[in-house]
Amino acid sequence: MDPVSPAWRGRRVVLGVSGGIAAYKAVELCRQMVDAGAHVAPVLTEDATRFIGALTFSALASEPAQTQLFTGATGDGSEHPIPHTRLGQSADVVVVAPATARLIAKYAAGLSDDLLTATLLATRAPVVLAPAMHTEMWEHPAVQENLTTLRRRGVHVVEPESGRLAGGDIGAGRLAAPEAILGAVLEVLTHGLDLAGVRVLVTAGGTREAIDPVRFIGNRSSGKMGHAVAERASARGAAVTLVTAAAAGLADSFAAGPVEVVPVVSAQEMHDAVLSRFDATDVVVMAAAVADFRPKVAALDKLKKADGAPEIVLEPTPDILAELGTVKRGQVLVGFAAETENVAVHAADKLARKNTDLLVANDVSDPQAGFEVDTNRAILLDSSGASEETPLLTKAALADVILDRVAALLGREPVNPHQEMR
Ligand code: PMT
Numbered sequence: 001m002d003p004v005s006p007a008w009r010g011r012r013v014v015l016g017v018s019g020g021i022a023a024y025k026a027v028e029l030c031r032q033m034v035d036a037g038a039h040v041a042p043v044l045t046e047d048a049t050r051f052i053g054a055l056t057f058s059a060l061a062s063e064p065a066q067t068q069l070f071t072g073a074t075g076d077g078s079e080h081p082i083p084h085t086r087l088g089q090s091a092d093v094v095v096v097a098p099a100t101a102r103l104i105a106k107y108a109a110g111l112s113d114d115l116l117t118a119t120l121l122a123t124r125a126p127v128v129l130a131p132a133m134h135t136e137m138w139e140h141p142a143v144q145e146n147l148t149t150l151r152r153r154g155v156h157v158v159e160p161e162s163g164r165l166a167g168g169d170i171g172a173g174r175l176a177a178p179e180a181i182l183g184a185v186l187e188v189l190t191h192g193l194d195l196a197g198v199r200v201l202v203t204a205g206g207t208r209e210a211i212d213p214v215r216f217i218g219n220r221s222s223g224k225m226g227h228a229v230a231e232r233a234s235a236r237g238a239a240v241t242l243v244t245a246a247a248a249g250l251a252d253s254f255a256a257g258p259v260e261v262v263p264v265v266s267a268q269e270m271h272d273a274v275l276s277r278f279d280a281t282d283v284v285v286m287a288a289a290v291a292d293f294r295p296k297v298a299a300l301d302k303l304k305k306a307d308g309a310p311e312i313v314l315e316p317t318p319d320i321l322a323e324l325g326t327v328k329r330g331q332v333l334v335g336f337a338a339e340t341e342n343v344a345v346h347a348a349d350k351l352a353r354k355n356t357d358l359l360v361a362n363d364v365s366d367p368q369a370g371f372e373v374d375t376n377r378a379i380l381l382d383s384s385g386a387s388e389e390t391p392l393l394t395k396a397a398l399a400d401v402i403l404d405r406v407a408a409l410l411g412r413e414p415v416n417p418h419q420e421m422r
Helices: 021-035 054-060 083-090 101-109 115-121 135-139 141-152 178-191 224-235 248-254 267-280 320-327 343-353 395-409
Strands: 012-017 039-044 093-099 127-131 161-164 170-174 199-204 239-244 260-263 283-286 293-295 314-316 332-339 358-363 379-382 387-389
Touching: 012 021, 012 083, 012 115, 021 039, 021 054, 021 093, 021 178, 039 054, 039 115, 083 115, 093 101, 093 115, 093 178, 101 115, 101 127, 101 141, 127 141, 127 178, 135 141, 135 170, 178 224, 199 224, 199 267, 224 239, 224 248, 224 283, 224 395, 239 248, 239 267, 248 260, 267 320, 283 320, 283 395, 320 332, 332 343, 332 395, 343 358, 343 379, 358 395, 379 395
Parallel strands: 012 039, 012 093, 093 127, 199 239, 199 283, 239 260, 283 332, 332 358
Antiparallel strands: 161 170, 293 314, 358 379, 379 387
């Protein structure tokens, strides 16, 4: 977490703790958030108090820890008769760590039979859940379906890690590291899950067009730009599908996470993957470097050097973005333009020709921008003719600039994340 981020200062965090062995780890979360300047109100389920004392939280938090639905302390010494509404209404964010299978099931079902679940229903603030449980429970379809329901409502889930669990077992289900949970909370405080419920499809990487079984026509795209857009969109609450032609390892960070990863190789495969999902998509960001041409015929066997230099006849690939531009029905289309000269002019031409709402033009002859590197700078053009030039940014920061523009095009301010969008 960034302990000096001003986003923490004075923000009201309800820290929910449910009954699992990882409850003791919530003490450290509480301390770090208080140190960062947040006002932390701990709420423990009765089961949580079997693992850790409420007094420990009271000693560290900004107000006494609460456990009961019907009496509560307000922090100013007076009792509040209905603490869940006070806690829920005044929260800037509610974070539950650890969230047990039972807590998740009750929240998904709308049950409010204790202070924590009642607070979760009584809040319009964003909610961050950090599940922790044994592997068998974590993988149970009931738990996963409940989490899918909650994600669809805009709840942010910080996936558990693999590691040592209670009783010495090893597997998936260990509470995420404090930095991951605090990072997610800070994210929510900064962006407010402004893309909650939005379905975003991102393409990434360079397509490969086969010459024969071992050779291909490719390009320098690493996939970093597209993957950054997918990662940031997911962090801001979007339901993300990443159609990627990048090398396999790059998508590892999405393993078991909420981003749906669809690996593809060629322009045709990328075309088919994107078009088949387009109707169920609100936003498409085409960051992939799609080959414009492919060999008309790919040899079935490896071409032999002894046969002499092959004559490779090329044919155009489908222009995915241009096709989306002709069939779109209200979707926001974001294209990229990889240019080496006259960047703004060529980009404006692509914006119009491919009927996109936003075009992100990068100068790929700049060694700090474009292909492979971790940084990029761009000119953003929109269909009204307005343009904005960014400074040199990390690809993640540029992704946020692009997504800010997408959010504005969707009319999104920081929203009530509990309303299902569709
Ligand atoms: O992957 P990295 O190493 O991080 O590098 C990032 C990047 C340089 C690849 C990225 O920032 C970028 O510029 N992506 C677009 C590359 C590209 O193909 O640009 P273009 O100007 O040739 O194409 C214009 C747009 O049409 C792009 O959105 C492209 O995805 C799309 N296109 C192009 C050809 C085609 N057949 N179908 C398409 O949809």
